Amino acid sequence: MMIDELGHILREARETKGYTLREVQEKTRISSRFLEALEMGDFDRLPTPTHARGFLRNYARYLGLDPEPLLERYELSQSQRLQRRQQPVIVDTTQPVGPALEAPPENHPFFDPVNMEVDTAYQGGGSSGGSESILRIVIIIALLGLLYLAGQRFLPMILGEGDGTAAITESVNEAVQNILNRETPTPEPTATEEVGASSVLGPTSRNDIPAGDPTPTATRPPLPATMETIELEIIILERAWMEVTVDGNVLFTGIARPTDPPYEWTANDEVRVNTGNAIGVSVTINNVSLGPLGGRGENKEEVWTTTN
Template identity: 30%
Template sequence: METLGVWLRQTREAGGGTLKDAQAATHIRVRFLEMLEAGEFAALPGGEIQARGFLRIYARYLELSPDKVLARYDAETRSTKAVPPGAPTDAQLASPVAPQPQSIPASTSLPRRMRRETLLIVGGALIVLVVIVAGAWYLRNRSAGEEAVATSTATAPSAAVPSPPETPAAPAVTPTFAASSQGDVTLALEATEHVWACVTTDGTTVFEGLLAPGQVETWSGDEAVTVDTGNGAGLLVTVNGQQQGAMCGRGEVCIRAWGPSGEILAP
């Protein structure tokens, strides 16, 4: 039985489509489609979530069942976690005479206890990493806040007359997008998890790569700022100071664009 990548490639070729045709229809770049058809899922940016999102979109394009494609993906990725061929079996340890070498079936899985211990180790490492990143972010923002307070205190007059409290105005409906009075658009992306993104301003690619959790980047354009990502749930968008929320759902490949007057049709 052919591998998942070979199956995807043969299905595309049988339909007469090229990788460029698939890129235009799915917004998945050609080099990522080549990785899918080569079975190089671990090399995709964004890890397993990105791979599953790409496979779901590509399966729909090829008119295959996304559930069947993901089931094949799960089966192949599980097989890579099988017991290493060089590990001795219980029979080899108990018998003084070494038996003939035998290949371990790809479907053999790690013992439940070993899987549980591995998950605990990985989970602990992730928790430590999150604590370190959160602590660094907190200290950085705290230092910036203390510097701002110290500067404000040093420049304040010795006897400031407090201004009377203002009567709060009636709350107004916040628009989903604020048009820029300067005729341009400023877009900020905040990553809530590791996510791949490509940003284009006025037709020029200004960023392409992975964003780390908590990382915030800002770009400006005269006509349009376009964002292409493979996991829209991991990116929070702010346009001209107005929060737009997450780009799209978890694991979804999506592309959106904004101009000075609001969201526009992505190219």
């Protein structure tokens, strides 16, 4: 019984049962090209000798054959074939001969992943399949994120609106500025600051100092002693987050820029201006220019009320 005879036995058993190679492949999960190699006796087409033994065992069992005689004949034929391929070794007697390195025996691998039952050899892999599914999902999410970023940058270029970098940068800066302005508490004024604010704002400031003879500071002129309404004008000197509340209604909140036109409102009771960059917000009340509200990057809130 030679190797081609092994293949003849397998093919004859399959044809006797009326199976096609595709049907056997679906049942054993062995590729049809490997089944064909077994039936042709061309074991060199199989991945490794370990796979050849496993495929031969599973195929024989599926066809109702005893795999052990077939495996014994396969091993014997392989040994004979290996001996025929070996070439004589010429030893150089002039050089010292060291200990020969022994190759691990081919017939005793560390593990035999194919020598398993047909019912269990190819039905596992649940955990590996789940890992592969998770990896695919992660890759898809990453690709969608890259497509979104590419669209944000290149779509405005296609539409003639620039390269999109300015819009992305502005959105990020605006979000960061809003977070900083909302998370950073406004420091409580000290006694000196309260006195200075009172002298600047007079009776119309949020300190509610009684009407009298306020002493203005050198940097901010005094407001009129009587104000039935408040004519508010804001000029943006530097980019700043700003919120303007007029008579209890928030009329503006967001990022203001120097390119914006002057902001103008009229209040009957109260005006409140809150900003995260005080030097960038210049205020005029009833034609009296108060200038910037504070220093660069300073969180500032100012309140003016009428005398009604």
